[in-house]
Amino acid sequence: MTSYIIIHTQTITNFNRLPVERLGKQFYELPTLKLAEKLLGKIFVRTLPGNITLKGKIVETEAYLGTGDEACHAWRGKTARNQIMFQAPGTLYVYFTYGCHYLLNIVSEPEECAGAVLIRAMEPVAGEQFMQEQRATGVLTNLMSGPAKLTQALAIDRRHNGANLFGEEFYLEESEELPQSMIGSSARVGISKSRELQWRKFILNNPHLSKGKV
DNA sequence: AGCGTGATCTTT
């Protein structure tokens, strides 16, 4: 009799709070190209000191694979720069390029096997005010609509190379499954090698995609 | 369409 009442109460509490699940390690244990698609629609969460929480929905990704992909930093093997790409799935690979930009990748493939998914664009979901200050613009579609824009909006830089998505500072939230009909593919942007691979994945018609291609 | 900016990798 008593236990029945407790169960009833818990049910109502859970219903009202609509709990959001964080994605665990098994989520990242997918082939890189598959992971690049499954990441679309997921919510990337980044917390900062002072109770600041920034959230963005991933809308554009690119797959990079250590073997058979000359555009991948690790295609020739492990170096000081690319060693993070050989770590466990769910690790963050952040690198510096063009003298002023940081790019964010989520490491894929088993340890000692290089692979990663570049996060190319997000749609702001929370913390827009902080992002607007970081980016020095008020235009929402210009906050995270590019791989270097989103690291600036989220205050991500070389300090975060090697961090992972299983703590309080960074994690991914589950979201509704995205229908395959909403996913587009194209060649990756800004590379000269492996142009034939359609390894860029994006949510069709989303206004927060990076500029240039459809 | 052009350029800044600096780390990384390749070639001499």
Added chain:
DNA sequence: AAGATCACGCTG
């Protein structure tokens, strides 16, 4: 040691 390239973004 020198040179080329670069998973980009902004101005013009």
